[in-house]
Amino acid sequence: MSGDYSLTDEQKMVRDTVRRMAQEKIAPLAAEIDDTGVFPSVIREQFKELGLFGLAFPEAYGGSEMGILSSALVLEEIGRICSSSAIICAAPITTGLLILEYGSDQQKKSFIPGIVSGNTTTAVALFETDAGSDPERIATYAEKAGDRYVINGKKGLVDLADEAGLIIVFARTKNSGKPQDISAFIIEKDLTPWSIERTVEKMGTTAIHACELVFEGCAIPQKNRMGEEGGGQIIAARARGLNCILAAARGLGIAQGALDYALNYTKERVQFGRPISSFQGIQFMLADMAALVETGRYLLYKACAEVDRGQAEGYYFGAMAKCFISDAAMKVATDAIQLLGGYGYMKDHPVERMMRDAKLIQLVEGTNYTQHIFLAEGLLGL
Ligand SMILES: Cc1cc2nc3c(=O)[nH]c(=O)nc-3n(C[C@H](O)[C@H](O)[C@H](O)COP(=O)(O)OP(=O)(O)OC[C@H]3O[C@@H](n4cnc5c(N)ncnc54)[C@H](O)[C@@H]3O)c2cc1C
Structure with missing residues (x-):
């Protein structure tokens, strides 16, 4: 396996362009986005x-x-400034790449151009209240009726379902108790709208609304099934694999953003007659934070480079990166608050928001604990 994941000139250019855009256009709005829970369309237009x-x-x-590594670079840069904005940018990437890999030619032609242009907002609905870490337990059922499927059931905590034009929904097509019971479907809002039972309030990334959905007699044409009937588990695993990489990129951005902010603050904040960055205790904290960020970056870029080379083990490293980076982001953001002292706890500074947003990444795409099951299975060959 090659360990080569150096960035091309083109990738560096994309990264630098997005870094500038995020500083100029997103940074002035980031606190307001968090406070109001409203995402400004002007940022989506920039994307x-x-x-x-x-x-x-x-x-x-x-x-x-330009590959998933380029998308990760972009999410890292946006995530440095505003995690909600990074999720807006990430969501359609997963949906589009799933359709690209598993969709029919017709599905690719119908849906991918809208996703690529940013005109179609999307969501992925796997999770159910009684089927979280164990998605094999999902109860949403898709009943075959002639050339259609009729979907009934509920999904919980689906990001962006209130804005989405299409949702990839995982539903049971059999009840045999085997992994092959689950299939994936593309549901278009214009044809078969879903209803939103509740939007759940949360502690961070407030502009991304997590919705509880209801499908009641939702009839969709057979051509909207993605992949084979019974192939949903494999697609769901890929969705998690892709999402782990994109979530890790967001987390890396949070960690870098928190480090940058704390570093500047410690250089400017004077106590005992000198900048607090001159105290060795502070320097050691900064050094540890930087080591976590840099280690996470290498792991994530390696995962992306493997995926871009078509190596399935890239997803394994992606899961590892998501666990490592989300824990690192949580620690770095918490330490950043510590370095700002009492003001770190205040909304005057972005580090408390970064800590709230970092916590989410430890929980999604399979919590870090359940991702460890996958990582251990890989190690042990189970
Ligand atoms: C803000 C937000 C947005 C989300 N967006 C989406 C979305 O767009 N689409 C979607 O499908 N889902 C989404 N989710 C759902 C998310 O994927 C689930 O919350 C996650 O998979 C965990 O499931 P759970 O919350 O039911 O936790 P549970 O499965 O109930 O786990 C509870 C605790 O038990 C631990 N645990 C469970 N099993 C084991 C085990 N075998 N060994 C050790 N520990 C274990 C877990 O790590 C956790 O700490 C979202 C969640 C959040 C919070």
Whole structure:
């Protein structure tokens, strides 16, 4: 396995462009986005203008064919400034890449261009209140009726379902108790709208609404099944694999953002007649934080580079990166608050928001504990 994950000039250019854009356009709005829970359309327009939704997609669909590593670089840069914005940018990437890998030619033609252009907002609905870490327990059922499936059931905590034009929904097509009971479906809002039972309030990334959904007699054409009937588990695993990489990139951004902020603060804050950065205790904390950020970065870029080379084990390293980086982001953001002292706890500074947003990444795409089951299975060959 090659360990080569150095960035191309093109990738560096994308990273630097997005870094500038995030500083200029997103940073002034980040606190307000968190306070109001409202995402400004002007930021989405920026993402569209820069072609950020399409970086990982083939040119044939309007993308720029630069791989998942380029998307990770973008999410890292946006995540440094505003985690809600990074989720807006990430969500369609997973959906589009799933359709690219598992969809029919017709599904690819119908859905991917809208995703790449940023005109179609999407969501993925796997989780159910009684089926969290163990998605094999999902109860949502898709009953075959002629050339259609009729879907009934509920999904919990689906990001962006209130805005989405299409949702990939995982539902049971059999009750045999085998993994092959689950299939994946593409549901288009215009054709078969779903209803939202509740939007759940949360502690961070407030502009991304986590919705509880209801599908009641939701009839969709058979052509909207993605992949084979019974192939849903494999697609769900890939969704988690992709999401782990994108979530890790967001987490890396949070960790870097918190480190940058704390570093500057310690250089400026004077106590006992000198900047607090001159105290060795502070220096050691900063050094530990930087080591966590840099280690996470290498792991994530390695995972992305493997995926871009078509190596399935990239997803294994992606899961590892998501666990390592989310824990690192939580620690770095908490330490950043510590370094700011009492003011770190206040909303005057972004580090308390970063800590709240970092916590989420330890919980999603399979909590870090349940991702450890997957990592251990890989190690032990189970
Ligand atoms: C803000 C937010 C947005 C989300 N967005 C989406 C979305 O868009 N689409 C979607 O499908 N889902 C989404 N989710 C759901 C998310 O994927 C689940 O919350 C996650 O998979 C965990 O499931 P759970 O909350 O039911 O936890 P549980 O499964 O109830 O776990 C509870 C605790 O038990 C631990 N645990 C469980 N099993 C084991 C085990 N075998 N060994 C050791 N420990 C274990 C877990 O680590 C956790 O600490 C979202 C969640 C959040 C919080």
